[in-house]
Amino acid sequence: MAGKELIKTYFHVVPCTILYCKVDIAFLMDGSWSIGKRRFKIQKDFLVEVSQVINVGVAGAMMGIIQYGDDPVTEFSLKQFSSSKDLKPAISKIVQKGGLSNVGKALSYINKHFFSDANGNRGGAPNVAVVLVDGWPTDKVEEASRLARESGINIFFVTIEGPDENEKQNVVETNFVDKAVCRTNGYFSLPITSWFALRNAVQPLVKSVCDTDRLVCSKTCLNANDIAFVIDGSSSVGTGNFRTVLQFVANVTQEFEISDTDTRVGIVQYTYEQRLEFAFGQHNNKADLLNAIKRINYWSGGTSTGAAITFAADQLFSKSKPNKRKIMIVITDGRSYDDVRAPALAVHRKGVIAYSIGIAWAAQDELEYIATDPDRDHSFFVDEFDNLYNYVPKIIHNICNEFNSQPRN
Structure with a gap:
């Protein structure tokens, strides 16, 4: 604040000079x-x-x-x-x-x-x-x-x-x-x-x-993404745990700047089948987005994670904006009935940064196939749904750390 006041004063004293x-x-x-x-x-x-x-x-x-x-x-x-x-x-x-x-x-x-x-x-x-x-x-x-x-x-x-x-x-x-x-x-x-x-x-x-403090238009790790959450809605999850997963998704989303020109969020829920809960850009302010997450209904069924990844690529990332970082966060509590390797490899090749979060009975090998390398930065396992919240800061940190390490203008 002192710097801004100093500039104002400077204009009064020397009308033709800006301090810095x-x-x-x-x-x-x-x-x-x-x-x-x-x-x-x-x-x-x-x-x-x-x-x-x-x-x-x-x-x-x-x-x-x-x-x-x-x-x-x-x-x-x-x-x-x-x-x-x-x-x-x-x-x-x-x-x-x-x-x-x-x-x-x-x-x-x-x-x-x-x-x-x-x-x-x-x-x-x-x-x-x-x-x-x-x-x-x-x-x-x-x-x-x-x-x-x-x-x-x-x-x-x-x-x-x-x-x-x-x-x-x-x-x-x-x-x-x-x-x-x-x-x-x-x-x-x-x-x-x-x-x-x-x-x-x-x-x-x-x-x-x-006023360089106000020049916040340029890309940062919080305003430059299209983020797809791919959420397991299978029978083993249960209604209460599904609400916990949605709260985790809301907590992660809360950290980003949300608008059509900032970060956009889309969500797919899957069992044997897939359902697009909402697409990128459908909810363009944080309040609407958080309300939409809260309103998602639990589905129940089997677990076809590979098909869900392909569905997210077709329904969400195919409509991603140029220059947006494409991020996929897959959350599952069990082994998939279908192959995850080929779908995961396909999205990796399209430039999607994939995170996998496994809970309880999730298969470690599948989590590693889904995750972008290195696995230690993109794959996480928790033994109970209630412990998901512990990983919110870690995921945000890793997303930002990776973003800040990339060469940019």
């Missing part, structure tokens, strides 16, 4: 014909002022600019200029490209090409993209934005003179800002009523992009 801001930031400037030459010049003046306030340098913020119209073009990369002083003439020389206002295409471009080591992406600094839009995009932004967010890019939108009531019918994708930005809480979006008021947005925008 270590981010890698890409500005996507609107070069479409609809903006006109005069407003394009206002946009450049705005970016010059931002570059001076943000205090560009290798110890702080690094700033690059992409201009978009029909197609995006990098005006300069993150590593091209290492001081605010050098940026000023570079921005002033940018020439308007013209064309449509293809924001979705520009977001795909930065996700695939801009934030790379070759372009000066530092890895230790948050990636931020600030999109300036005159009016509205002429293409769809939702999918491109989602993929960019899931790659760890914190997306902000500055919309100037958005569509009025008569123009809204021309908008390609309604609520495009909410679909694109990191959080729909107003923090990541800045609507400006007039181009002549754009200058007033300099300090609020810089303050937002520099």
